[in-house]
Amino acid sequence: MRKWLVVLLLLAATGYGLWDAMAAEKPNETSETEIGPEIGHAAPDLALPTLGGEPVKLSDWRGKAVVLNFWTSWCPPCKEEMPELEKFYKQHGHEVAVLAVHLTTRDTLDNAERFAKSRNLTLPVALDVRGEAFYHYRVQTIPTTYIIDPNGVIRKKIVGPVTAARLENATALFR
Numbered sequence: 001m002r003k004w005l006v007v008l009l010l011l012a013a014t015g016y017g018l019w020d021a022m023a024a025e026k027p028n029e030t031s032e033t034e035i036g037p038e039i040g041h042a043a044p045d046l047a048l049p050t051l052g053g054e055p056v057k058l059s060d061w062r063g064k065a066v067v068l069n070f071w072t073s074w075c076p077p078c079k080e081e082m083p084e085l086e087k088f089y090k091q092h093g094h095e096v097a098v099l100a101v102h103l104t105t106r107d108t109l110d111n112a113e114r115f116a117k118s119r120n121l122t123l124p125v126a127l128d129v130r131g132e133a134f135y136h137y138r139v140q141t142i143p144t145t146y147i148i149d150p151n152g153v154i155r156k157k158i159v160g161p162v163t164a165a166r167l168e169n170a171t172a173l174f175r
Contacts, residue, residue, distance in 0.1 A: 032153050037137045039157060043068070043148045044136035048101065048126035051116055056126050059152065061097040065174030066148040067167055069100045070128075070139045072107040073115040078143045081161035082119055088164040089123035095175045098123050103142065105131040149174055 035042045043066075046058040058066065069085055071078035082100070089098040102112040104127045116125050128134055137146070147156035147170045156170050 032151075037146070037154065037157075039154050041154055043146065043152050043154050046101070046126070046133050046136070048128060048133065051102075051113060051125045051127065056099065056124060058099070058148075062152055063150050064097050065095075065150055065171050066097045066099065066146075067171065068137075068146040068148060069098070069143060069162070070103055070133070070137065070145070071100055071143045072103050073111040074107060075142050077161040079115075081143055081163070082115075082121065084161070084163045084167070086119070086121055086123055088167040091164065092168070092171065092175065093123070096171050099126055100124065101126045101128050101133050103131075103134050103139065104129045105134060106142075147171060 032040060032042060035044055037044065043058060046056075048056055050056050058068070067085070067088070069081075071082070073079075085098065085100060088096075092098075100121075100123055102125055104112060109127065109129070112125065112127065115121075126133075133139075137144070141159045143161055145158040145162050145167075146154050147158070147167075149155050158166070158170070
């Protein structure tokens with residue numbers, strides 16, 4: 001009797017383990033309707049001013065993949081990656097939207113302007129002057145870059161500096 005109980009428990013544990021593993025592999029079918037900064041969720045919309053004073057809205061790029069980058073002028077890895085973002089923008093900006101969001105609440109507008117001018121940036125630089133983007137995307141480390149598909153769903157999050165080649169690989173499916 002004791003053997004049968006042990007066998008039954010082992011079978012039950014094995015069955016549960018298999019069920020649990022299969023459930024973990026199944027994608028969350030409702031996540032794309034949830035809004036949040038997690039992979040598989042709809043990207044929170046942003047409406048921010050650019051350095052040039054024009055408003056930019058993330059949802060205006062629906063139908064196009066988006067590279068959304070968070071940075072500040074005093075961040076060494078941000079300084080390192082900005083030429084790479086600019087290079088990617090010049091090569092693929094007609095296919096993929098690129099938006100560099102300056103965390104102005106963690107820096108100053110003057111620093112952002114000087115930084116962009118000194119590096120001859122042509123990519124759009126948005127200003128998070130009220131900390132909305134910082135809050136909605138729960139930015140903890142800078143730089144942080146999100147790859148958003150043409151449907152507005154976050155497909156990749158890159159923490160740390162990016163290269164043009166890495167961005168090309170991350171957006172290849174959407175171009």
